[in-house]
Amino acid sequence: MTTGVQDNRDFYRIQDVAFLEFEEIDPEQIKSGRVIFPLEVSPQFQLLNKLHTIDSEHSALLKVIGGNNRDIAAYLKSINEKIELLAHSVVEYSEAIDNLALQEITLSEGGLSFTSARALSLDTYLALKVVLLPSYVGLLLIGRVVNCNEHISGDFLINLIFENLLDNDRQLIARHVLQHQAKQRRESITGKDKETDQP
Numbered sequence: 378m379t380t381g382v383q384d385n386r387d388f389y390r391i392q393d394v395a396f397l398e399f400e401e402i403d404p405e406q407i408k409s410g411r412v413i414f415p416l417e418v419s420p421q422f423q424l425l426n427k428l429h430t431i432d433s434e435h436s437a438l439l440k441v442i443g444g445n446n447r448d449i450a451a452y453l454k455s456i457n458e459k460i461e462l463l464a465h466s467v468v469e470y471s472e473a474i475d476n477l478a479l480q481e482i483t484l485s486e487g488g489l490s491f492t493s494a495r496a497l498s499l500d501t502y503l504a505l506k507v508v509l510l511p512s513y514v515g516l517l518l519i520g521r522v523v524n525c526n527e528h529i530s531g532d533f534l535i536n537l538i539f540e541n542l543l544d545n546d547r548q549l550i551a552r553h554v555l556q557h558q559a560k561q562r563r564e565s566i567t568g569k570d571k572e573t574d575q576p
């Protein structure tokens with residue numbers, strides 16, 4: 378059993394399910410700043426990532442348009458939704474997703490935790506390929522192992538902190554965390570309403 382520094386607790390953390398693949402990388406690559414990503418990346422994998430990045434970059438502009446003309450803003454949003462639906466279909470049924478494992482994770486802007494069949498040493502660097510659901514946003518991340526403990530499942534619980542996280546990826550993770558929390562709040566309210574309605 379290996380222990381180490383915990384993930385930064387200043388970030389909101391969520392329990393979630395995502396597609397995940399990882400592979401160890403040489404720490405010398407991190408030091409040199411020239412990381413050769415060892416995992417195969419298909420065009421489909423990054424498609425929704427790019428679309429959501431574009432949305433994020435233009436969200437302020439869309440708010441300005443909405444302030445001036447709500448009809449145009451609503452029309453632009455509907456076009457975005459159509460494009461995302463098409464992209465979802467392409468990504469959801471692609472081999473890029475079929476080859477990834479679906480598993481439970483804990484996610485924040487600061488890091489990620491998941492279970493692994495094998496233990497990983499502290500300060501091991503990992504290349505991560507993560508697909509968030511239900512958006513199917515694909516993320517290519519670098520993480521450093523800060524904790525590795527035996528899990529009740531018999532596997533090992535791996536805690537990572539992100540290294541050299543790009544602003545676009547941080548924004549996509551933050552957006553996903555907020556959407557996940559909003560969904561949980563809605564489900565909680567709906568559950569309470571159902572309990573109130575029972576005789």
